[in-house]
Amino acid sequence: MAILDILHFPDPRLRTRARQVDTVDEQLRTLVDDLLETMYQAPGIGLAATQVNVHQRVLVIDISSEQDDPRVFINPEILEAEGHEEMDEGCLSVPGIYERVQRANRIRVQALDREGEPFELEAEGLLAVCIQHEIDHLDGKLFVDYLSQLKRQRIRKKLEKQRRHGEDDPPSGQHAEPVI
Numbered sequence: 001m002a003i004l005d006i007l008h009f010p011d012p013r014l015r016t017r018a019r020q021v022d023t024v025d026e027q028l029r030t031l032v033d034d035l036l037e038t039m040y041q042a043p044g045i046g047l048a049a050t051q052v053n054v055h056q057r058v059l060v061i062d063i064s065s066e067q068d069d070p071r072v073f074i075n076p077e078i079l080e081a082e083g084h085e086e087m088d089e090g091c092l093s094v095p096g097i098y099e100r101v102q103r104a105n106r107i108r109v110q111a112l113d114r115e116g117e118p119f120e121l122e123a124e125g126l127l128a129v130c131i132q133h134e135i136d137h138l139d140g141k142l143f144v145d146y147l148s149q150l151k152r153q154r155i156r157k158k159l160e161k162q163r164r165h166g167e168d169d170p171p172s173g174q175h176a177e178p179v180i
């Protein structure tokens with residue numbers, strides 16, 4: 001297993017639309033395991049392959065506090081979405097930034113698991129938000145896209161300044177908000 005480098009906004013590679021996975025084989029399972037390890041180490045509760053510059057439709061999530069409930073979604077598709085949920089979101093690709101985003105509160109999603117078996121899942125609250133945030137990554141979309149252009153510009157400048165000064169990523173574990 002390996003810790004992979006996470007791309008940061010405004011890296012244009014984060015705008016790539018990921019391809020469907022054709023075959024769930026050993027190589028793909030290695031990617032899944034690397035994504036999980038990278039997410040746990042960050043630490044975050046979700047990570048999409050796009051964020052590590054692999055443009056295949058794969059994402060991992062673990063919203064448990066003990067990091068012992070890994071969920072794998074390959075070729076995820078939202079079948080139904082309803083209600084509204086608003087929470088402050090963070091993102092491993094937008095380090096140190098937390099902003100309120102509105103999403104559906106309940107979703108039904110279908111995907112393949114780590115073995116390539118299809119499954120369906122109904123999710124609500126944080127898990128539903130997390131799945132929507134990660135699927136956005138696979139479509140080249142970031143949570144800052146839901147904010148005003150002015151706010152997005154400010155975030156961009158702040159991150160570029162941090163990078164110029166060679167600051168480390170702010171530790172994400174100190175925040176109550178989910179870092180997805």
Ligand code: NI
Pocket residue numbers: 090091092093133137179180
């Ligand atoms: Ni994210």
